[in-house]
Amino acid sequence: MDNNETMDYRSELEETKRGLREVTLMIEQSQGELTKITQRNAAISSHLQQVQKKDVEITDLKMAYDSALDVQQRLFVMRGQLEKLQNDKNHLEKYQVILENIGSGEVSASIVSSPASAAKSQMAGIEMIVNAQEAERQRLSRQMHDGPAQALSNFILQTEIAMRLLDIDPVQAKDELGNLKSSAMTTFQKVRNFIFELRPMMLDDLGLIPTLRKYSEAFKEQASLDVSVTVTGTERRLEPYLEVMVFRAVQELLGNSSRHSQSTTVKVQIDLGNDLVRVSVEDNGKGFDPETLKESTNLGLKLIRERAEMLGGNFEIDSAPGSGARISFSVPSKV
Numbered sequence: 001m002d003n004n005e006t007m008d009y010r011s012e013l014e015e016t017k018r019g020l021r022e023v024t025l026m027i028e029q030s031q032g033e034l035t036k037i038t039q040r041n042a043a044i045s046s047h048l049q050q051v052q053k054k055d056v057e058i059t060d061l062k063m064a065y066d067s068a069l070d071v072q073q074r075l076f077v078m079r080g081q082l083e084k085l086q087n088d089k090n091h092l093e094k095y096q097v098i099l100e101n102i103g104s105g106e107v108s109a110s111i112v113s114s115p116a117s118a119a120k121s122q123m124a125g126i127e128m129i130v131n132a133q134e135a136e137r138q139r140l141s142r143q144m145h146d147g148p149a150q151a152l153s154n155f156i157l158q159t160e161i162a163m164r165l166l167d168i169d170p171v172q173a174k175d176e177l178g179n180l181k182s183s184a185m186t187t188f189q190k191v192r193n194f195i196f197e198l199r200p201m202m203l204d205d206l207g208l209i210p211t212l213r214k215y216s217e218a219f220k221e222q223a224s225l226d227v228s229v230t231v232t233g234t235e236r237r238l239e240p241y242l243e244v245m246v247f248r249a250v251q252e253l254l255g256n257s258s259r260h261s262q263s264t265t266v267k268v269q270i271d272l273g274n275d276l277v278r279v280s281v282e283d284n285g286k287g288f289d290p291e292t293l294k295e296s297t298n299l300g301l302k303l304i305r306e307r308a309e310m311l312g313g314n315f316e317i318d319s320a321p322g323s324g325a326r327i328s329f330s331v332p333s334k335v
Contacts, residue, residue, distance in 0.1 A: 012099055013096065013099040013100065016092055016095055016096050016099060017096065019092055020089065020092045020093065020096060023085055023088050023089045023092060024089060026085055027082065027085045027086065027089060030078065030081060030082045030085060031082065033078060034075075034078050034079065034082055037071065037074055037075050037078055038075065040071055041068075041071045041075050044067055044068045044071050045068060152187070154183065155180060155183065155184065155187075158176055158179065158180040158183070159180060161176055162176040162177050162180065200214075200215065200247075202214065203243060203244070203247060204240075207236075207237045207238070207243060208237075208238060208243040208246055208247060209231055209235050209270070209272075211243075211247060212229055212247060212250060212268070212270070213229050215247075215250075215251065216228075216229045216254070216268065219254055219258075223254075223258040225254075225257065225258055225263065225264065225265065225266055226264060226265040226266070227254065227265075227266045227268065228265075228266070228267050228268065229268045229269075229270070230267070230268070230269045230270070231269075231270050231271075231272065232269075232270070232271045232272070233270075233271050233272035233273050233274075234272055234274075235272060236272065238272075238277065238333060242277065242311075242331065242333070245307055245308075245311070245331070246270075246277060246279055246331075249279065249304045249307070249308075249329065250268060250279065250281060252300045252301075252303075252304060253281035253300075253304075253327050254266060254268070254281065255300075256300060256301070257281070257283040257285060257325075260285075260288075261283050261285025261286055261287070261288075261324075261325060262285050262286050263283035263284050263285030263286075263324070264284060265283065265284050266281060266282070266283045267280075267281070267282045267283075268280075268281050269281075269282075272333070273333065274333070275332065275333060275334065276313070276330045276331070276332060276333060277330065277331050277332075277333045278328065278329075278330040279328065279329055279330070280326060280327065280328035281326070281327050281328075282324065282325070282326040282327075283324055283325055284324045285324055285325060286321065286322060286324075287319045287320050287321050287322055287323045287324050287325050288319055288320075288321060288325065289319075289320065289321060290317045290319060293317075301317070301327065304327075304329060305329070308329040308330070308331055311331045311332060312331070312332050313329060313330045313331035313332060314329065314330055315327075315328075315329040316328045316329070
């Protein structure tokens with residue numbers, strides 16, 4: 001390692017240590033803020049329970065419930081922020097170890113030949129994963145706030161209205177309760193969908209293939225797409241990290257076909273070979289020029305490529321404007 005490379009890696013190491021100190025301080029501050037919001041949430045929840053027992057105006061009840069929702073939303077966001085900071089800290093600690101190993105010579109000759117660029121390349125991959133995770137959290141947070149959270153606020157008002165109509169107009173009260181039941185069933189389904197997107201429990205219980213089949217059926221109904229899943233090879237359980245990686249990749253690719261490609265059919269093919277797991281998702285949509293991905297701000301396909309290559313696999317795009325798209329990747333089935 002020449003003097004310039006030594007200076008590069010030492011400068012990068014010092015910058016990493018500084019970033020690690022800043023993240024650690026932010027974690028401590030966020031934990032303190034989280035404690036305050038948790039206490040605030042408990043106080044507002046107690047106040048809301050007291051208000052519900054009293055004969056108050058509907059507007060006052062709505063204000064109390066909106067305050068509770070606001071605090072719960074802040075609590076949700078703060079927990080997500082703290083989780084992101086913890087992830088950032090873990091990644092920086094791993095990056096620091098990589099740089100220290102470079103300095104001590106405990107790396108391969110190929111990495112030593114360009115230590116700073118190799119370390120920065122790994123950090124770029126880490127940043128891409130973190131940014132994608134944060135974007136997904138923000139999307140789910142908005143959906144929860146605009147969907148189920150607002151619906152729950154309306155449930156309180158509908159219940160209060162129905163209770164006050166019982167003595168005045170029982171027929172209308174019954175209609176209100178019927179509307180409330182319909183809204184509750186719709187919201188319950190939305191919550192179940194959110195939970196499935198966050199982490200389908202059957203992925204842990206039954207494995208990748210049953211979960212993908214179930215997800216594709218649900219996605220077919222929600223997106224009005226003709227989705228088919230074909231599995232070849234020996235159907236079996238894979239390593240947990242690999243099942244999560246493949247499921248998230250297929251989830252992202254189905255979402256892209258629904259949101260961007262204007263397709264009507266999507267074919268998911270999975271080959272569970274002895275040494276490799278091969279996955280392809282093909283749609284009949286409008287297609288795109290793969291070169292445009294270099295300038296795209298969408299992290300989905302970039303993240304799939306990054307994860308596949310990190311696991312020792314590969315990633316391919318076969319698409320052109322007006323010709324649909326076929327995205328495929330493969331990863332080793334065994335470490």
